[in-house]
Amino acid sequence: MAKQAPPGDPQMIGLDWGTSSLRAFLIGSDGTVLAERNGSDGIMAVSPDAADLRGEFSRIAQTAIGDWLPAHGSLPLLACGMIGSTQGIAEAGYLDLPTDLGAVGGQLMTVELTIGELHIVPGLQKTSTDATAPDVIRGEETELLGLLSAGQTEPTTVVLPGTHTKWVSCEGTRVTDFSTSMSGEVFGLLSTSSILSRLAEPTDDFHLDAFDWGLSVGADDPAALTSSIFSARTWALDGRLHAEAINDYLSGMLIGAEVASQLTTKADSAAPFIVCGTADLTMRYSRALRRHGRETTEADPRAAATGLFRIAEQSGLVPTKETTND
Amino acid sequence: MAKQAPPGDPQMIGLDWGTSSLRAFLIGSDGTVLAERNGSDGIMAVSPDAADLRGEFSRIAQTAIGDWLPAHGSLPLLACGMIGSTQGIAEAGYLDLPTDLGAVGGQLMTVELTIGELHIVPGLQKTSTDATAPDVIRGEETELLGLLSAGQTEPTTVVLPGTHTKWVSCEGTRVTDFSTSMSGEVFGLLSTSSILSRLAEPTDDFHLDAFDWGLSVGADDPAALTSSIFSARTWALDGRLHAEAINDYLSGMLIGAEVASQLTTKADSAAPFIVCGTADLTMRYSRALRRHGRETTEADPRAAATGLFRIAEQSGLVPTKETTND
Numbered sequence: 001m002a003k004q005a006p007p008g009d010p011q012m013i014g015l016d017w018g019t020s021s022l023r024a025f026l027i028g029s030d031g032t033v034l035a036e037r038n039g040s041d042g043i044m045a046v047s048p049d050a051a052d053l054r055g056e057f058s059r060i061a062q063t064a065i066g067d068w069l070p071a072h073g074s075l076p077l078l079a080c081g082m083i084g085s086t087q088g089i090a091e092a093g094y095l096d097l098p099t100d101l102g103a104v105g106g107q108l109m110t111v112e113l114t115i116g117e118l119h120i121v122p123g124l125q126k127t128s129t130d131a132t133a134p135d136v137i138r139g140e141e142t143e144l145l146g147l148l149s150a151g152q153t154e155p156t157t158v159v160l161p162g163t164h165t166k167w168v169s170c171e172g173t174r175v176t177d178f179s180t181s182m183s184g185e186v187f188g189l190l191s192t193s194s195i196l197s198r199l200a201e202p203t204d205d206f207h208l209d210a211f212d213w214g215l216s217v218g219a220d221d222p223a224a225l226t227s228s229i230f231s232a233r234t235w236a237l238d239g240r241l242h243a244e245a246i247n248d249y250l251s252g253m254l255i256g257a258e259v260a261s262q263l264t265t266k267a268d269s270a271a272p273f274i275v276c277g278t279a280d281l282t283m284r285y286s287r288a289l290r291r292h293g294r295e296t297t298e299a300d301p302r303a304a305a306t307g308l309f310r311i312a313e314q315s316g317l318v319p320t321k322e323t324t325n326d
Numbered sequence: 327m328a329k330q331a332p333p334g335d336p337q338m339i340g341l342d343w344g345t346s347s348l349r350a351f352l353i354g355s356d357g358t359v360l361a362e363r364n365g366s367d368g369i370m371a372v373s374p375d376a377a378d379l380r381g382e383f384s385r386i387a388q389t390a391i392g393d394w395l396p397a398h399g400s401l402p403l404l405a406c407g408m409i410g411s412t413q414g415i416a417e418a419g420y421l422d423l424p425t426d427l428g429a430v431g432g433q434l435m436t437v438e439l440t441i442g443e444l445h446i447v448p449g450l451q452k453t454s455t456d457a458t459a460p461d462v463i464r465g466e467e468t469e470l471l472g473l474l475s476a477g478q479t480e481p482t483t484v485v486l487p488g489t490h491t492k493w494v495s496c497e498g499t500r501v502t503d504f505s506t507s508m509s510g511e512v513f514g515l516l517s518t519s520s521i522l523s524r525l526a527e528p529t530d531d532f533h534l535d536a537f538d539w540g541l542s543v544g545a546d547d548p549a550a551l552t553s554s555i556f557s558a559r560t561w562a563l564d565g566r567l568h569a570e571a572i573n574d575y576l577s578g579m580l581i582g583a584e585v586a587s588q589l590t591t592k593a594d595s596a597a598p599f600i601v602c603g604t605a606d607l608t609m610r611y612s613r614a615l616r617r618h619g620r621e622t623t624e625a626d627p628r629a630a631a632t633g634l635f636r637i638a639e640q641s642g643l644v645p646t647k648e649t650t651n652d
Contacts, residue, residue: 133557
């Protein structure tokens with residue numbers, strides 16, 4: 001039985017380093033998150049024309065987590081996300097579908113920063129066929145590993161809602177397919193910059209009735225989406241849709257159409273959909289799925305930290321956690 | 327037989343006064359357009375908070391057409407479009423569907439400008455049902471009257487492409503239904519402000535192959551639109567879609583999905599679709615319709631002038647043109 005550090009001792013630092021944000025996790029020996037920091041220093045914070053890209057990213061990392069680094073010795077640093085893209089610090093490559101996420105830890109790429117070696121997780125890619133476009137994932141593969149159980153064999157669909165929502169088909173930790181929907185970005189554009197935004201009065205309140213109304217309109221005829229969204233204007237002019245509820249009606253319509261379209265390609269399995277995003281988006285997608293009679297499981301939003309720890313175990317950056325039968 | 331002025335003599339001034347533009351037509355006794363002016367003084371050029379709305383609109387009209395007004399006597403002034411909305415000079419009302427466009431001339435509303443009486447054409451409105459949202463048209467009713475022949479009895483669909491494309495179902499000059507699609511506005515947002523615009527290099531060239539490719543992707547699965555548009559990015563990253571062709575691929579996809587969805591609700595009639603918009607948009611929609619085996623007729627883009635003349639005839643603002651059998 002290998003000697004393990006007590007759970008409270010930091011074992012590694014995990015970074016979820018995306019386009020517009022940097023989440024840092026100080027992780028203990030059993031995968032527990034001991035501390036977490038969230039910042040806006042995503043890879044866009046560094047100009048692609050910077051003379052010393054590696055120096056710039058080193059400085060950001062130093063600022064974000066420098067005080068976590070022990071005075072003597074070191075902690076393994078593992079990052080996932082767009083930091084591993086051509087717009088990041090180095091291209092960390094992709095694993096081709098279908099792929100088992102158990103293989104990710106064997107494919108890390110390593111770059112030298114001033115604060116030490118940074119290991120970077122590869123993304124996943126789906127190559128194109130005559131019928132389907134290529135697609136790529138970076139960062140979500142790590143969340144998936146944090147969400148999925150290796151023992152599970154039933155096909156599962158994981159929904160990762162966001163600006164670009166990912167729908168991922170898995171069998172255990174094996175990823176067989178995924179696709180991306182831009183309905184989050186389309187919602188952002190319509191609700192801030194379109195004719196629909198002129199009548200809307202954004203609020204922080206959630207308008208359940210308007211959202212459900214939109215869900216139903218979107219799901220009933222997803223092919224008519226570019227027509228249906230105009231009803232956010234005409235119902236508002238008509239007085240039946242209140243100015244504060246327009247955005248929730250629109251959000252419902254976009255999510256309703258997206259979910260209805262995705263379900264046409266999913267086997268009618270009894271396995272619950274796993275939904276993992278912000279609390280607000282997770283609630284919206286879960287509601288849309290339940291409307292079609294599908295069960296949903298809402299996942300831990302710290303899945304990225306769990307995934308980073310598992311990949312560190314796979315790659316030997318941290319000792320493998322022993323399985324006990326106690 | 328009533329005495330008529332020779333065709334070269336101005337009989338009226340027609341204004342197509344929309345949200346962002348003002349088109350003015352000097353029209354002769356047989357409906358011929360003797361002169362045309364296009365300006366950007368749409369109703370948005372006047373602040374809704376202006377102390378003297380009528381004065382502001384009078385000044386714009388004076389600048390646009392003041393020199394067309396004869397020194398003695400006057401020419402009838404007839405306007406259609408958003409000038410007749412609550413955001414314009416006065417609310418000119420709506421005719422309820424179904425309605426015959428022959429009735430429009432009897433429902434004009436009149437306001438006094440410094441340059442004379444301005445007659446305004448009412449819009450059309452579709453009231454809501456449990457299943458469908460309300461919708462309104464302003465300006466298009468006049469174009470329709472310019473396009474449609476009263477003798478025609480076969481059901482026709484008129485497509486008026488633009489930022490908000492109108493699909494109008496008619497029987498002769500009777501309008502039975504219409505709907506609005508926002509795919510033009512969605513295209514504008516995606517091609518200028520989304521992640522897709524970052525890879526695109528806009529050009530004035532038309533990329534037929536990319537447009538047709540997009541048409542086919544959009545039409546094959548219109549319900550998947552918010553997913554399919556992401557392929558404009560992944561195909562571009564893959565190298566198969568060139569940066570200059572991205573926007574035409576995207577335009578094809580949006581129009582392809584819109585046309586496929588609209589056709590599911592249209593009877594499989596042999597009557598051609600009438601398409602009336604800018605030369606570029608008319609070409610794109612005609613191509614999309616022909617891909618589904620539908621015939622199209624491309625209409626005179628000056629239909630608004632013809633419609634304004636017919637409404638002036640209906641209302642007695644100009645003498646009715648005699649019908650000859652020569």
